[in-house]
Amino acid sequence: MIRAGRKTVHLRMPTKAALPLQTRVSVAPIGTTTSGMAPEHRYSSSAELERWVQSGLANDQGQTPAPEEARLDQTGEPIVGNNHAQINEPERDSDSRRGHLALLAAIDDICQPRTRTRAAKPRVRRAANANDAAMRLVPIAGSAAPQQLAATAEKMPEENAPANAIDIEELTRNFVRLIEQGGKAMAACLKPREQGRLDSEVGDAFGVARTLRDIAEYWFAHPHRAIEAQTSLGKAYIDLCVSATKRMFGDRVEPVAKSDPKDRRFADAEWGSNAYFDFLKQAYLLTSDWASRVVQDTKGVDAHTRQKAEFYLRALTDALSPANFVLTNPELLRKTWSSNAGNLVSGMRMLAEDLERGHGRLKIRQTDPETFEVGRNLAITPGKVIYQNELMQLIQYVPTTRTVLKRPILIVPPWINKYYILDLTPEKSFVKWCVDQGLTVFVISWVNPDARLAAKGFDAYMYEGPLEALKIIATVTGEEKVHTIGYCAGGTLLAATLAHMAAKGDKRALSATLLATQVDFTHAGNIMAFIDEEQIESLERQMSKTGFLKAHMMAETFNLLRSNDLIWPYVINNYLKGEAPRSFDLLHWNSDATRIPVAAHSFYLRNCYLNNTLAKGEMTLAGGTIDLGNVTVPIYSLAAREDHIAPAKSVFLGCKFFGGPVKFVVAGSGHIAGVINPPYQIKYSHWTDGPAACNVETWLAKAEEHAGSWWPHWLQWVKDHDPTNVSARKPGGGRLKPLEDAPGSYVKVRA
Numbered sequence: 123m124i125r126a127g128r129k130t131v132h133l134r135m136p137t138k139a140a141l142p143l144q145t146r147v148s149v150a151p152i153g154t155t156t157s158g159m160a161p162e163h164r165y166s167s168s169a170e171l172e173r174w175v176q177s178g179l180a181n182d183q184g185q186t187p188a189p190e191e192a193r194l195d196q197t198g199e200p201i202v203g204n205n206h207a208q209i210n211e212p213e214r215d216s217d218s219r220r221g222h223l224a225l226l227a228a229i230d231d232i233c234q235p236r237t238r239t240r241a242a243k244p245r246v247r248r249a250a251n252a253n254d255a256a257m258r259l260v261p262i263a264g265s266a267a268p269q270q271l272a273a274t275a276e277k278m279p280e281e282n283a284p285a286n287a288i289d290i291e292e293l294t295r296n297f298v299r300l301i302e303q304g305g306k307a308m309a310a311c312l313k314p315r316e317q318g319r320l321d322s323e324v325g326d327a328f329g330v331a332r333t334l335r336d337i338a339e340y341w342f343a344h345p346h347r348a349i350e351a352q353t354s355l356g357k358a359y360i361d362l363c364v365s366a367t368k369r370m371f372g373d374r375v376e377p378v379a380k381s382d383p384k385d386r387r388f389a390d391a392e393w394g395s396n397a398y399f400d401f402l403k404q405a406y407l408l409t410s411d412w413a414s415r416v417v418q419d420t421k422g423v424d425a426h427t428r429q430k431a432e433f434y435l436r437a438l439t440d441a442l443s444p445a446n447f448v449l450t451n452p453e454l455l456r457k458t459w460s461s462n463a464g465n466l467v468s469g470m471r472m473l474a475e476d477l478e479r480g481h482g483r484l485k486i487r488q489t490d491p492e493t494f495e496v497g498r499n500l501a502i503t504p505g506k507v508i509y510q511n512e513l514m515q516l517i518q519y520v521p522t523t524r525t526v527l528k529r530p531i532l533i534v535p536p537w538i539n540k541y542y543i544l545d546l547t548p549e550k551s552f553v554k555w556c557v558d559q560g561l562t563v564f565v566i567s568w569v570n571p572d573a574r575l576a577a578k579g580f581d582a583y584m585y586e587g588p589l590e591a592l593k594i595i596a597t598v599t600g601e602e603k604v605h606t607i608g609y610c611a612g613g614t615l616l617a618a619t620l621a622h623m624a625a626k627g628d629k630r631a632l633s634a635t636l637l638a639t640q641v642d643f644t645h646a647g648n649i650m651a652f653i654d655e656e657q658i659e660s661l662e663r664q665m666s667k668t669g670f671l672k673a674h675m676m677a678e679t680f681n682l683l684r685s686n687d688l689i690w691p692y693v694i695n696n697y698l699k700g701e702a703p704r705s706f707d708l709l710h711w712n713s714d715a716t717r718i719p720v721a722a723h724s725f726y727l728r729n730c731y732l733n734n735t736l737a738k739g740e741m742t743l744a745g746g747t748i749d750l751g752n753v754t755v756p757i758y759s760l761a762a763r764e765d766h767i768a769p770a771k772s773v774f775l776g777c778k779f780f781g782g783p784v785k786f787v788v789a790g791s792g793h794i795a796g797v798i799n800p801p802y803q804i805k806y807s808h809w810t811d812g813p814a815a816c817n818v819e820t821w822l823a824k825a826e827e828h829a830g831s832w833w834p835h836w837l838q839w840v841k842d843h844d845p846t847n848v849s850a851r852k853p854g855g856g857r858l859k860p861l862e863d864a865p866g867s868y869v870k871v872r873a
Contacts, residue, residue, distance in 0.1 A: 303470035314482030379407035387445040392452035410439040433651035468700030493705035501542035505864030506853035521850035528846040534612040570871040576669030579721040598855035613639025624752035641776040642737035665720035673715035673873030754782035762796030774818040801831040808832035
């Protein structure tokens with residue numbers, strides 16, 4: 123109850139769910155009991171409430187007409203009945219103003235979850251509604267809430283305070299912290315550049331600009347082309363505006379642009395339920411689709427330029443998604459509101475740490491770096507390093523069965539990555555599973571090279587890698603025939619090695635399994651956007667300064683190929699939500715990048731991606747020309763259906779270049795998850811026994827689908843070539859003394 127002049131204003135405290143501007147207000151003359159008060163009314167805005175008080179509608183007789191009965195004159199003042207003259211009476215005007223001041227002061231206190239009397243707790247003003255614009259009643263100078271109201275408010279239970287209230291003091295402190303952490307991030311970014319420790323990236327930007335300029339030249343060469351393109355975009359925007367307007371008036375309308383259900387960027391419900399965010403999403407989708415069509419419809423440019431333009435434009439539109447900004451992402455707005463911007467402070471701190479860790483480059487953390495460690499909970503399958511040279515360590519694993527398959531297994535992992543992708547946690551380890559199935563497993567662990575190994579070329583990796591390993595395996599086991607496995611770039615090296623062995627009459631390979639391996643690079647995918655003479659020459663100049671390809675360059679390239687999976691989700695989670703990424707063994711391996719010697723990498727790019735000499739039978743290796751057609755050993759070729767590095771289309775095409783029988787199999791998922799798919803969990807299917815076909819799509823349409831992992835299918839294929847078992851073999855076989863325990867020292871060297 124508030125006394126003001128001759129008026130008594132009774133206010134009921136709003137419930138937790140009620141809105142501040144919908145507070146029930148009753149007015150009665152002094153001395154009137156609340157039981158005799160007039161009916162209560164709900165007012166939708168502070169302006170309407172103010173007009174009600176100023177007009178004297180709360181008259182001395184306690185008559186309180188409902189707001190809908192009030193009429194406004196030309197000045198916007200309310201007129202009740204025909205008593206126009208009473209509104210302007212001086213006494214009533216003075217009374218009304220005093221009542222108005224007291225009422226607004228009281229409502230101002232009600233709108234605050236904490237009262238003035240609680241000096242130790244910051245005052246917070248709440249928004250009217252999460253979906254409405256924030257409104258605040260400002261206290262008028264000189265007015266004060268009555269003691270009775272203050273006493274009542276002091277007893278108000280804490281649960282009546284709004285859960286999502288903004289704490290102004292905490293918000294202010296967080297903005298100060300945000301500025302402080304932003305300064306640290308800026309210093310971490312600029313300091314290495316000022317010291318000249320980072321190469322200039324201007325050349326890369328110029329390359330992108332030149333490519334997009336070639337596209338723009340076609341459209342602006344004739345004005346009508348540009349006008350047609352702009353008109354199509356403008357029409358799409360008009361359709362969107364019309365649709366949004368209809369929705370505003372309550373009509374049910376179909377969206378002008380729909381996002382892919384698999385697009386996790388727009389998974390939050392408010393991207394569809396909230397008209398504002400739905401409009402932003404559709405405008406973005408329309409613009410990105412239009413830009414893609416512009417590139418596709420460009421004529422007069424070569425296929426490589428178009429592919430580069432498509433890649434660059436897709437990277438740009440991915441970066442400009444409304445999901446990547448706080449003010450245009452509903453989930454981020456809620457997070458920022460509820461935490462008083464504490465999420466942005468945490469995110470900026472992580473940004474500064476990642477810039478510092480990357481020595482001025484943003485090294486986005488994709489997993490908690492402290493959770494996993496090689497040798498502690500990754501690559502822990504028991505084994506021994508039985509041999510090493512400058513390029514590799516050879517690991518033999520301890521058997522877990524009394525008998526093993528007579529023919530050993532040699533695994534050649536990617537020489538541009540670390541081998542433990544095949545030996546992650548025990549539940550996902552392909553190596554451990556093979557050992558448990560009774561196989562004698564040998565794995566090459568490649569060195570993380572430095573400038574001393576700059577001159578090591580592709581032939582050196584062949585001689586000191588798989589060929590040297592075959593010699594050691596024969597020494598340890600006495601077996602001349604070995605099953606070989608190559609993964610990704612390791613599979614390409616193995617295929618070239620098999621062609622070299624065929625040319626020399628070397629028959630030590632009993633079979634070859636190629637996992638997500640390309641030998642023909644005609645359809646190598648989006649990575650071809652980085653492959654042309656100009657870009658390779660530029661890369662070679664950079665590598666010549668250090669003697670190797672820096673690890674971050676390879677990692678950033680592969681991340682860019684799938685930026686919506688490997689970049690922007692972590693930018694949002696880490697730097698905008700302020701949450702540490704979850705622990706994930708596969709992503710820990712992905713961030714543990716390696717360097718590559720300049721000689722080997724230059725050979726690989728030019729002979730495989732640029733000139734495709736391996737498929738053409740024109741590759742010169744170790745002084746001789748090699749031909750895959752001479753490889754007659756049985757081949758098990760596994761492609762991953764959603765692979766972005768070695769597309770299934772490319773792997774399928776490569777099978778026809780071998781001279782022997784090829785078993786083609788397709789696994790579900792992508793380049794890593796499709797291969798690392800243990801049978802313990804039925805996760806991704808695999809397809810086998812498709813017909814001879816001209817393309818992978820036709821093959822898949824008629825192939826037989828099997829639930830779960832391809833591993834058991836492969837194991838049976840291996841046993842079919844020689845099912846003989848022998849007693850289990852200890853590492854070293856008594857002929858070589860183990861040098862150290864697996865996983866060895868080479869794999870632990872960080873770039």
